[in-house]
Amino acid sequence: MTVRADARRAAVLGSPIAHSLSPVLHRAAYRELGLADRSYDRFEVDEETLPGFLGGLGPEWAGLSLTMPLKRAVIPLLDTVTETAASVEAVNTVVFTEDGRRTGDNTDIPGMVAALRERGIEQVESAAILGAGATASSALAALARICAGEVVAYVRSAERAAEMRRWGERLGVEVRTADWADAAEALRAPLVIATTPAGTTDALAAAVPERPATLFDVLYDPWPTGLAARWSAYGGAVVGGLDLLVHQAVLQVEQMTGCTPAPLDAMRKAGEHALAAR
Incomplete structure (x- = not known):
């Protein structure tokens, strides 16, 4: 897709939004690319105010990043919506194209795949997911690209279990569900993706096996999580939430500016510095 020739503005929308690292990452990319005329801001926008916000945007806008609770509300x-975004009914990127259309995409899914590939994870025989929220469905979509066998999702309710199985059927992934009480069993999988809120997996740290494989913990603040710290101490490979955030932002920058490749290293360093300062 091609952005408008006169487009110079972008921003991240969500509620709450003050914590977002997206401005740090995108502005770092603009500096590295020499795009001095570009700006990237953040706006507190919820589901009720989203239509009015979109309706008030002029031709100077190149695109938007979206976080909760807007990823489905915007559709x-x-x-138009890309096949990737439609597969999980979630849009985290809106690009205003040259023909005046609003195109929605999801860069979380290829961002997850890229973050794993960066650590040498090209394919796994099986995997486990901790949690069953919106990020878990994106994780399933990513695993559809790299997992050859079964994915076990550890959830807290029968309703969540049924939802994960439905996502599996839709995405072409073999999903088996298990009770959260047995989540310690997940830690022996070749790839564990933790998609739960801060603090949820802390109790699992004591159950990390002596030779863990790979953990992908989607949190980045606070970091490391208790689970990630123990995993790393035992010699396991850890992919963190900042890795995901940077890789999905790289794809957003490329779509919104037309500049390829986006400066991954500069964006990661800017994110690390911002987190260290918190």
């Missing part, structure tokens, strides 16, 4: 307001 009816768009002209």
